[in-house]
Amino acid sequence: MMKNWLRKHPTVRTIRVAAADLNGQARGKRVPTRFADKVVESGTRFPMSVMNLDIWGEDIDDSPLVFESGDRDGVLKPTERGFMPMPWLEAPTALLPLWMFHEDGRPFDGDPRQALRRVLDRYEEKGLRPVVAPELEFYLIDDSGRTLQVPVSPRSGKRRKAAEILSIRALDQWDQFFTDLYDACEEMDIPADTAISEAGLGQFEINLMHCDDALRAADDAWLFKMLVKGLARRYGFAASFMAKPYEDYSGSGMHAHFSVIDKNGQNIFDDGTPQGSAFMRNAVAGCMQAMADCTLIFAPHANSYDRMVPGNHAPTSICWGYENRTAALRIPSGDFRARRIEHRVAGGDVNPYLLIAAILGAAMNGIEDHAEPPEPIRGSSYEQDLPQVPNTWEAAIDAFEKSPHVARIFPEELIRNLVTTKRQELFYMNESSPQEQMEIYLDTV
Template identity: 75%
Template sequence: MARADQLKTFLRKNPQIRTIRAAAADLNAQPRGKRVPTRFADKVIEDGTRFPMSVLNLDIWGEDIDDSPLLFESGDRDGILFPTERGFLPMPWLEAPTALLPIWMFHEDGHPFEGDPRHALRAVLDRYRAKSLTPVVACELEFFLIDDSGRNLEVPVSPRSGKRRKAAETMSIRTLDQFDIFFTDLYDACEEMDIPADTAISEAGLGQFEINLMHGDDALRAADDAWFFKMLVKGMARRHGFAASFMAKPYEDYPGSGLHTHFSILDREGRNIFDDGGSKGTDALRSAVAGCLDAMYDSTLIFAPHLNSYDRLVPDAHAPTGISWAYENRTSAIRVPSGNPKARRIEHRVAGGDVNPYLLLATILGAALDGIERGAEAPPPITGNAYAQGLRQIPSDWMSAIDAFEASEIIPRILPADLCRNLLLTKRQEVFYMNELSPQEQVTIYLDTV
C-alpha cells in the first residue's frame, strides 16, 4: 500500500499529467500496454491491469505467434500486470504531459509469468542473492541519428550548420556540437526520468553516437534504464525532426551499433570478488569469464535477435566474431579492462544495440554465475588481433543461432523453459516472414522497432 500511496502522490503533485501509459516489455523489448486517463489511474495502481499473456510474446510486427500455447490452446487467457518498483516516469518526448508506469506480468495466483523477460532477470538475481552476491552493472549504448524521410537512409542535416556531413566522425567534438540542442534536451530528459546518462561520444558510423549509463548495484534497474533510454532516444529524435535507431547495422559500409555490458560482483561485505589487488583478477573472475564463453555460442540469439543483427557480426568491423577473452583488447568478445583493481570488471562485447536489455543481462549474469558455481576454468587470454586467430566463431546467421539456442544444454540453466519456447516460436515465425521482404522493407521495420 505504501507503494500505491507513492504513485498516487506523484499524480497529485503533477496535475498537468493528463494520461498514463502502463507498459511492459515483450520478448523483443517492445512496450506493450494501455493508455489510461489519469482520473482512472488509481485502479491500475491498486488492482493492476490485465491483458493476454500472449501479448508479451508477439513478433516484431506485433502479430500473434502461430501455434503458441499462449493462444487458443489455453483460451488466450489474461495475465495480471502490476507496477514495478520504478513507479511513474515522465515521457518528455510527447507533446501532452504524460507519465509512464512500468508494469510486469503475473498469474492470477500471484506467481510470476515466466514469459516476461523482466522476471527472467529477476530470477537470475535471486540466485545471486541466495549466495550473498550482488552484480554491479553498467551499459554502453550505441545508436544512429538518421534522416529517413527519403528513399535512402542518410545522416540528418545539422541543426547548427544546415549541412549533412557524410563521413565517420570518431570521437569528434565538432559532431557532438552539431547536434548540441538534441543532446542537451536528451540529457535534460534523462534527468527527468532518473536515467543515469554519463559520457557521450561520436562513433565510427554515419551519425552514430554512444552514451554510457552509470554503473550501479541493481541490475534490474540497469535493465530498466537501458529500456527506458532506448524509448527516450527514439522519441526525442522524432521530436527533433529525425529518427534514432538502435538497429544493429543500418549502413553496409560502416560499423554497427553494440550494447556493451560491464559487470563486477560484490560479496556480502561489499568487496569486489574480481579484485586480486593486481591487473589479472581473481579465480572468480576467470570462472565468470569461462561461464560467459561456455554459453556464448548457444546464447547468440539473445545478443543478436534479428536478421539485421548478423550484418554487424562480421570480421574487421569492430564487433567480435570469435569466442575469446583478453585483457584490454577490443577485438575479443570479452574484455577485462585495465585500471584500478578495485574496479576490476568484465566487459561483454557481443550484443548489438537491438537487444532486449532484460534478456541480455539475464543471460550474461546467469552465464557468469554458472561459471562461478562450477568453478569453470577459462582458456588462456588471447593477445593481438582476434579476427586473425582461427577462433571458434559465434554463429554468423540467424538460423544457426536459433538452432544453437534450441539445442543448448546451458541455456535451460539460465532462462526459464517457457520463455525459451516462446522466444524460439517467435524467431522462427519472424524468419519465415522476414525472408518475404525486400532489404529496404526489412530496414523499415527494424529502424523504428529495435
C-alpha cells in the same frame, strides 16, 4: 508513493502502462489519470500472448499462449520504478512500467523482466549482487527518403557525410538535441553519463552509470532506447539502435560492463593483482561456454547478422583478453577495485532484460561450476583460429533451443516462446525485401 507522484504533477492528464515483450517492445495501454489509482492498487490485465508477439506485433501462429489456452490474461503489476514523465510527447504524460504475473501471484515465466529477476535470485542466494553498466550505440538518421542518410544538423544546416570518432565538433552539431536528451534523462532518473561520437555517419554512444541493481540497469537501458527514439522524432529525424543500418559503416552495439560484489560491498573480481580473482576467471569461463548458444539474445534479428562480420568492430570469436577490444570479453585496465568484465558481443537491437540475464546467468554458471577459461588472447582475435559464434539467424535459433547452458539461465517457457517467435520472424523476413526489413527494424529495435 506512486499516487503521490501524480499529485505532485497535476498537469499530467494521461498515463501509459507498459511492459517489455520478448523483442523489448513496449506493450500496454493508455489510461486517464483519474483511473491511475486502480492500476497502482490492483494492476491491469492483458493477454499473456502479448508478451510473445513478433516484431510486427502479430500473434505467434503455434504459440500455446493463444488459442490452446484460450488466450488467457496475465496480471500486470507496477514495477518498483513507479511513474515517470515521457518528455518526448507533446502533452504531459506519465509512464508506469509493469511486469506480468499469473492470477495466483506467481511470476509469468514468459516476461523478460521476470527472467532477469530469476537470474538475480541465484546471486542473492549466495549473498552476491551484480553491478552493471550498459553502453548504448545508436544512429541519428534522416529516413524521409528511400535512402537513409545523416540528418541535416540543426546548428549548421549541413549534412556532415563523414565518420568522426570522438569528435567534439560532431557532438556540437547536435548540441541542442543532446542537451534535451540529458535533461530528459534527468527527468526520468536515467543515469546517462558520457556521450561520444562514433565511427559511423551520425553515430553516437552514451554510457549509463554503473548500478548495483541489475533490474534497474536493464530498466534504464529499455527506457533510454524509448526516450532517444521518441525525442529524435520530435526533432524530425529517426534515432535507431539497428545493429547495421548502413552497409559501409560500423554497426551499433550494446556493450555491458559487470562486476559482482559480496554482502560487504567488496568486488569479488578483485584480488589485488592485475590478473583478477578466480571468481572473475570463473565468470569469464561461464560467459564463454554459453556465448555461442546465447547468440540469439545478442543478435535477435535478421539485420543483426550483418553486423556480425569478423574485422568489423563486432567480436565474433569466443575469447577473452586484457584491454583488448577485439575480444568478445574484455578486461579493462585501471584501479583493481573496479575490476570488471566487458561483454562486447551484443548489438544495439537487443532486449536489455534478456541481454543482462544472459550475461549474468552465464557468469553464474561459471562461478557455480568453478569453470576455468582458456588463456587470454593477445593481438587481434580476427587473425587467430578461435571458436566462432553462429553466423546465421537460423543456426542461432537452433543453438539457443537445444542448449544446456541456456536451460540453466532461462525458464523453459521463455525459451519456447522466444524460439517460436524467432522462427516465425525468420519465415516472414525471408519473404521480405531489404527495404521492408529496413522499414520495420528502423523504428522498432
